[in-house]
Structures are given as C-alpha cells and as structure tokens.
Amino acid sequence: MSDAVRAALRVQRIELPSWAFGNSGTRFKVFGQAGVPRTPFEKVEDAAQVHRFTGVAPTVALHIPWDRVDDYTHLAGFAKEHGVGLGTINANVFQDDDYMLGSVTNPDPAVRRKAIDHLLECVDIAAQVGVRDVKLWFSDGTNYPGQDSIRVRQDRLAQALRETYARLNPDQRLLLEYKLFEPAFYTTDVPDWGTAYAHCLRLGEKAQVVIDTGHHAPGTNIEFIVAFLLREQKLGAFDFNSRFYADDDLMVGSADPFQLFRIMHEIVSADALKSGAGIAFMLDQCHNIEPKIPAQIRSVMNVQEATAKALLVDHDALAEAQRAGDVLGANAVFMDAYNTDVRPLLADVRREMGLDPDPVAAYQRSGYGDKIVAERVGGQQAGWGA
Ligand SMILES: [Mn+2]
Numbered sequence: 001m002s003d004a005v006r007a008a009l010r011v012q013r014i015e016l017p018s019w020a021f022g023n024s025g026t027r028f029k030v031f032g033q034a035g036v037p038r039t040p041f042e043k044v045e046d047a048a049q050v051h052r053f054t055g056v057a058p059t060v061a062l063h064i065p066w067d068r069v070d071d072y073t074h075l076a077g078f079a080k081e082h083g084v085g086l087g088t089i090n091a092n093v094f095q096d097d098d099y100m101l102g103s104v105t106n107p108d109p110a111v112r113r114k115a116i117d118h119l120l121e122c123v124d125i126a127a128q129v130g131v132r133d134v135k136l137w138f139s140d141g142t143n144y145p146g147q148d149s150i151r152v153r154q155d156r157l158a159q160a161l162r163e164t165y166a167r168l169n170p171d172q173r174l175l176l177e178y179k180l181f182e183p184a185f186y187t188t189d190v191p192d193w194g195t196a197y198a199h200c201l202r203l204g205e206k207a208q209v210v211i212d213t214g215h216h217a218p219g220t221n222i223e224f225i226v227a228f229l230l231r232e233q234k235l236g237a238f239d240f241n242s243r244f245y246a247d248d249d250l251m252v253g254s255a256d257p258f259q260l261f262r263i264m265h266e267i268v269s270a271d272a273l274k275s276g277a278g279i280a281f282m283l284d285q286c287h288n289i290e291p292k293i294p295a296q297i298r299s300v301m302n303v304q305e306a307t308a309k310a311l312l313v314d315h316d317a318l319a320e321a322q323r324a325g326d327v328l329g330a331n332a333v334f335m336d337a338y339n340t341d342v343r344p345l346l347a348d349v350r351r352e353m354g355l356d357p358d359p360v361a362a363y364q365r366s367g368y369g370d371k372i373v374a375e376r377v378g379g380q381q382a383g384w385g386a
Contacts, residue, residue, distance in 0.1 A: 178195060
C-alpha cells in the first residue's frame with residue numbers, strides 16, 4: 001500500500017457538529033439519553049473524545065444560539081485544553097416566532113433586520129475565535145402558491161447575503177447551504193445547488209456552496225454536483241449524513257456507502273482532499289436512537305473508509321480504460337477499489353498515529369460513557385432549540 005495513501009489518510013480532517021451530542025428526534029418525539037451534555041462545554045468534552053480515538057476530528061462546529069455562551073474566547077480556550085478547537089459557526093434563523101413567514105426573505109423588513117443582525121453576530125463570533133467559516137442555511141420559503149413573490153424573496157435573500165458577506169474579514173468565508181424542501185413545502189428560497197451557486201457567484205470568491213448530502217431529491221447524482229462545483233471552485237464544504245427518504249440525518253455512509261465512495265472519488269480526482277484545497281468535511285447528523293459518541297466515532301470511520309477506497313482507485317488504469325473506450329474495464333477499475341477491504345489499512349494508519357486500531361472498542365473500554373452518565377445528573381440536557 002503506497003505511502004501517499006497512508007499520508008493522505010493521516011492528514012484528513014473531519015469536523016464534528018456540537019448538536020450531534022445533544023438530544024434529538026423527530027417531530028413526533030425526542031428520546032432523551034442519560035449522560036447527554038447540558039452545556040456547550042460538555043458538548044466540546046464529548047467531541048474531544050471522538051478526536052481522542054480517531055485522531056482526525058480536531059474541530060467542533062457550533063450552532064448559534066444553541067451554543068451561545070457569554071465568552072467565546074473562554075469556550076475556545078476550554079476546547080484547546082481538551083485537545084480540540086472550535087470550528088464552523090452555524091447561524092440559526094429558524095427557531096423564533098418572528099420567522100414563521102421567513103427570516104431574511106420575510107415580507108416584514110423588521111424581521112429581515114433581526115435575521116440579518118443574527119447573521120452578522122455569527123460572523124463576529126467566528127472572527128473573535130479565529131474561525132474561518134460561517135455557514136448559513138435558511139428555512140425560508142412558502143407553503144401556498146401566491147403566498148409571496150418568489151422573485152422578490154430572491155431579492156431580499158441577495159440583499160441579506162450581500163450585507164453578511166461585507167462583514168467578513170479577509171480570512172473568512174460565507175458558506176451557503178441548500179435544501180430541497182422542509183419546513184416550507186411549496187417554494188424554498190435556497191432549494192438547490194444552482195440557486196446557492198448563483199448567489200455565491202455574485203457575492204465573490206469568499207462565498208462558497210455547501211453540499212449537505214441529505215438535502216437532495218431521491219436519485220439525485222450528488223457526485224455530479226461535487227464535480228461541477230469543484231471545477232468552478234465554488235465547493236466550500238460538505239455536511240455529511242445519510243438519508244433513505246428525506247433529510248433523515250442518519251450516520252454518513254450507513255444508507256449508501258457506495259454513494260459516499262463516489263463522492264470521495266470526485267474529491268480525490270480533483271486533488272481536493274488536502275486541507276489547502278479549502279473543502280471543509282463536516283458531519284451534520286443527529287443520533288436519535290443510538291448512543292451519540294460511538295455513533296460519531298463510527299461516522300468518522302465511515303468517511304475514512306470511503307476516502308481510503310477512493311484513494312485506492314488506480315487512476316492510471318482508469319484513464320487508460322477511459323481513453324480506450326473500455327466501458328467495462330473502466331468500471332472494473334472503479335469497482336476494484338470500492339470492493340477492497342480497507343479496514344486493515346486504516347487500522348495500520350491508526351497504529352502509526354499512536355491510536356488504538358479499533359476506535360469504537362477503545363472508546364467503550366475507556367469508561368467515558370459510564371462516567372458522563374454518573375456525573376451529568378440534573379440540569380437541562382442539550383437538545384433542539386436549547
Ligand atoms: Mn446541513
């Protein structure tokens with residue numbers, strides 16, 4: 001196995017979402033779990049465990065206001081003491097009564113002002129703790145034909161994005177995420193990559209598109225979108241998760257590991273895996289029925305396995321078969337890599353990094369899960385909206 005593959009796997013970085021450690025559920029029920037964090041500090045402690053056993057997840061993304069604290073510099077220092085750092089700042093303009101008809105596209109200018117002020121606050125928080133990326137997702141849209149003007153809402157969106165973009169410092173980026181539908185069911189103001197791409201193109205090079213793998217219609221060829229945006233230098237980040245039906249937020253690589261491999265193949269083919277390429281690889285998941293910390297560890301491992309397989313594609317043989325028009329040969333090269341068992345390779349890479357080759361087993365042996373169940377008694381568990 002080549003040294004280059006091992007080296008690429010050692011330096012891969014995957015960002016964890018703070019909200020994955022809190023309670024979550026569906027619109028029907030949130031099942032609480034014992035030991036769940038009650039504060040952003042405890043979420044950071046749990047994220048640090050994932051990094052401790054995987055070695056490739058050194059940052060944790062925050063969600064404002066879920067992770068609001070009085071002093072973000074203090075939280076950043078706390079994270080550093082635990083061996084991790086703060087990551088992407090995620091804005092939230094979807095959980096206030098004022099946003100029933102939208103946030104930045106709301107027909108009421110006062111509501112739009114409030115929403116934009118929150119986006120600016122997120123840029124300022126990121127700047128304060130030296131974080132590069134501010135991620136925006138809008139629940140904005142309409143439920144009924146005629147409810148509002150589709151075109152005017154695009155104008156309002158563009159204005160809000162311009163104002164937020166203008167607040168960025170030279171080292172910061174604005175990441176714009178799209179989602180097919182939900183909670184709006186008739187129109188969504190940023191429903192697809194094309195809409196996100198067009199807005200980012202107008203804003204400038206510090207505006208980049210986020211691909212959340214769960215935010216597409218069934219059957220969408222996500223790797224095509226990846227390839228296109230990479231070519232246009234407009235792909236800024238991934239939110240990784242899995243879906244069977246809609247925005248299920250299941251563990252990445254669990255529903256369709258082959259799709260994840262195809263996505264990572266496009267990344268590797270464009271030499272965009274290294275951190276200098278500017279693609280942030282983040283998890284955006286919830287763990288409704290499974291224990292959260294081992295689920296995050298498993299998710300990181302799933303991304304690593306798909307990446308390792310993508311790194312094993314014989315690009316010379318693939319190019320040769322493609323040039324020769326050898327359809328079956330090219331597909332065989334591709335499938336040979338996918339069908340390789342990369343678990344021994346990743347175990348070796350972990351040993352080289354001074355880690356246990358089996359991160360989930362090592363975590364289970366550590367006793368951390370029992371410790372937080374015993375210690376985190378009382379208080380308000382973190383969860384959606386808190
Ligand atoms: Mn997302």
